Amino acid sequence: MxxxxxxxxxxxxxxxxxxxxxxxxxxxxxxxxxxxxxxxxxxxxxxxxxxxxxxxSRPTLPSADAASLPDDLRDAESTRFVEAAATVADRLRGRASASSGAAAEVLTATAALAQDRGWIGAATALIASGTPAPVATVAATEKFTTLFTQLGGLMAERVTDLLDVRDRVLAELDGLPEPGxxxxxxxxxxxxxxxxxxxxxxxxxxxxxxxxxxxxxxxxxxxxxxxxxxxxxxxxxxxxxxxxxxxxxxxxxxxxxxxxxxxxxxxxxxxARAAERAEAISRWQGPGHTADGHPVAVLANVADGVSAHAAASAPVEGVGLFRTELAFLDRTSAPTVAEQTALYRDVLDAFDGQKVVIRTLDAGSDKPLAFAPGDTEANPALGVRGIRMATPYPELLDDQLDAIAAAAAATDTTPWVMAPMIATAAEARTFAAAVRSRGLIPGVMIEVPAAALLAEAVMAEVDFVSLGTNDLTQYTMAADRMSPALAALTDPWQPAVLSLIATVGSAGTRTGTPVGVCGEAAADPLLAPVLVGLGVTSLSCAPAAAAAVGSALSTLTLQTCRDAARAACATSDPAAARAAAEAVIHPH
Structure with a gap:
């Protein structure tokens, strides 16, 4: 079988x-x-x-009471540790270069973690005092995992990554195969x-x-x-x-x-039933619309030219989220305008003549930049990240917008450009002016509850908005998205989150502003019709999920989507919201 x-x-x-x-x-x-x-x-x-x-099994952790190293061996031991960490980082970068999209982005971020100056410094300081490299690796990791856990939010997500780096470095130090x-x-x-x-x-x-x-x-x-x-x-x-x-x-x-x-x-x-569903889904080729002809653009999330060219073969109508962080991570200096222009042009070429939405740099928090250090923050997830990085480092945003404009001119395409972490209409106004001055189409991410609550005021300043449901859910529910104990709270089916999306969707309908969703919620074939029923006009997801989302929408009328949305919003917990929508969409 x-x-x-x-x-x-x-x-x-x-x-x-x-x-x-x-x-x-x-x-x-x-x-x-x-x-x-x-x-x-x-x-x-x-x-x-x-x-x-x-x-x-992961490598066995060394005993903390290992004998102290003699003075004449400490420099060599420090070099051995630094070289092991560099080897691990190089392997991760190699995997990143062979990957695309989100995979490449997270691998690049993990490679940067393997050569984080604070972590390397903590370990080498211990080695200089006589601690063997394996023991120092574990001790330095414990220090930073404790810090990340205390910070919570997106920083807590880095604990698993750092423990993985620790184990890979330990294996390299001991001459063992790479764990995995x-x-x-x-x-x-x-x-x-x-x-x-x-x-x-x-x-x-x-x-x-x-x-x-x-x-x-x-x-x-x-x-x-x-x-x-x-x-x-x-x-x-x-x-x-x-x-x-x-x-x-x-x-x-x-x-x-x-x-x-x-x-x-x-x-x-x-x-057998799954095979039948897979066969029906595989026949969907777009464009996106409901059964009664209401258009809903189904778009792709990409992170670089490789993932964009791969996505172009999927049944999508363009790019709804081009994450640009990959050009900035794991670097000691900012990418030049020319380097960025080449990257953006590659993506625009892959979708020549189609809609491409570019998100400006969403750095900070769990994605620190070595060349743009910030002050230590008690809670980086609520700190200087996204568009807020443009205050201490205005040249980052200026160079990025110049590069996008140059790529647009070279490809004769006008991309849509949106900023992450916008919280006020004033922030939206300032960003929109910078984008329009370069002949581009301005928009903003709605992922801060304040922006959702005042969506109409924000929309008065821009030409489109896109809901980032990952962060919107985390911030709405005040719940770390990596906490297994809080997984139900970080579920995008939370009625409170759906209510905020409804607020944004209604504002978009009143003002005629396009409202997209580019968070993970857009990839859920059951949630997608609910989002459309709430007023969302486009859905951007991993290319692999596009056919399932588009196929689901094609079997339902707009009124059914609205009925499912109304039923989900009338509940008080995510399981009930999911069940209520299911009952409307797939009545028995």
């Missing part, structure tokens, strides 16, 4: 056979006292069936407490067919990369560790359910 099928068209051609009548290593029924079904937070819809794969996810012999379900970007970004979706984690949230790096790969994903699953390796499980990413050792006939039924 088929080991897996998903209802995501990007996965429909990756079917493999597994004989479920024969045990796979330690496969079998759940252990005594264990439930046969686990539930978590649904992130990426789709159905996958196969054996559980757990990552290999093994390549399975058969298509498998990857389960883990959490997954670092270096693990998820390099996955082969024909071998790892779904991701399930005990930690994490719906907008974590794992979730974002799972969308890019087009594989089902469920996060924040309690008791996940109880599932033995090689146990056959059925993962439903749309419902957030893991069925442990399911009945083979039931599994075959799920596989």
């Amino acid at each position: 088929n080991s897996e099928v998903t209802d995501n068209p990007a996965r429909s051609d990756h079917l493999a056979a597994v004989d479920t009548e024969k045990p796979l290593r330690s496969a079998g029924a759940p252990s005594a006292g264990m439930t046969t079904e686990l539930a978590g937070t649904p992130v990426v819809p789709g159905v996958a069936y196969g054996p559980v794969l757990w990552p290999a 996810v093994p390549t399975p012999e058969v298509p498998s379900i990857l389960c883990a407490d959490d997954l670092a970007p270096a693990d998820t970004a390099g996955l082969d979706p024909s071998r790892v067919i779904a991701l399930v984690t005990r930690l994490g949230g719906p907008t974590s790096h794992t979730a974002i990369i799972a969308r890019q790969l087009g594989i089902p994903c469920v996060v924040a699953v309690p008791r996940l560790h109880e599932i033995p390796s090689a146990t056959l499980v059925l993962v439903d990413g749309g419902r957030g359910v893991i069925d442990i050792a399911p009945d083979p006939d039931d599994a075959r039924g799920e596989v």
Whole structure:
């Protein structure tokens, strides 16, 4: 029988056979006292069936009471550590260059973390006092993971990344193979407490067919990369560790359910139904519209020229979010105007004559820039990030807008340009003036609740807005998006978040302002119709999710979308909102 099928068209051609009548290593029924079904937070819809794969053990941490190094060995030991960290950073950069989109961005950020001056300095200071390099690596990491955890917000997300860097450096120091996810012999379900970007970004979706984690949230790096790969994903699953390796499980990413050792006939039924959905979805080629002809542009999220050219083959009508951070991360000096112009032109060329929305630099917080240091902040997620970086470093924004204008002139295309972290109409006005002075189309991100509440005033200053639902959800619910205990709060189905989106959508309808969504919520085929019902006019998502979103919209009238939105907003928790929308969209 088929080991897996998903209802995501990007996965429909990756079917493999597994004989479920024969045990796979330690496969079998759940252990005594264990439930046969686990539930978590649904992130990426789709159905996958196969054996559980757990990552290999991480390196053993050295004892903290190791003997002190003699004075004459300390310099060499410090050099050994610095070289090991540099090797790890180079490997991560290599993977970033071979990747695209969100995967390239997070790998580049992790590579920068491996050579963070504060972390390197803390470790080398310990080595200079006689601490062996492995022990110093662990101690320096503990210092910064404690700091990141205390800061919370997006900085807490860096804890998993830094622990991954620590383990890779330890392996390099000890001459061991690089830790990570093994390549399975058969298509498998990857389960883990959490997954670092270096693990998820390099996955082969024909071998790892779904991701399930005990930690994490719906907008974590794992979730974002799972969308890019087009594989089902469920996060924040309690008791996940109880599932033995090689146990056959059925993962439903749309419902957030893991069925442990399911009945083979039931599994075959799920596989067959998923195959039918995948086939129907794969036939959708756009453009986006509802069943009664209401246009809804389905666009792509990209991060560089490589991902843009790949996205151009998907059924999308342009780019709704071009993240520009990749040009700035892991650098000791700012990219020149010429360097930026070449990058932006590559993306514009990939979508010649189509809509391209470029987001200006969203640095700060979890994406610090070595060449633009800021003061230490008690809570960087609420600090100098996004458009706020233009106050201490105005040249960053000026150079970027000049480069976008140059790329536009060279390609005879007029891109739409939007700023992140806009909170007031005055900020929108200032940014719009700078964009218009260069002949570009100005817009802003709505991801701060204040901007959503005063959306009409903001819209009076710009030509379009785009909802960044990842940050809008985090800031609305005052919940760290990486906290597994708060995963339900960071769910974009939260009625409070939907209410803010409705406020923005209504303002857009009254003023005739286009309202897009470019957060992870736009990739959910069930949530997409609700967003349209709330007044959203375009949806930008990972290219792998575009067909599923467009296909879902094409079967529903605009009135049905509005009815589903009204039903979801009338509830008081995300599970109820999801169920209410489902009842309207798919009545039994």
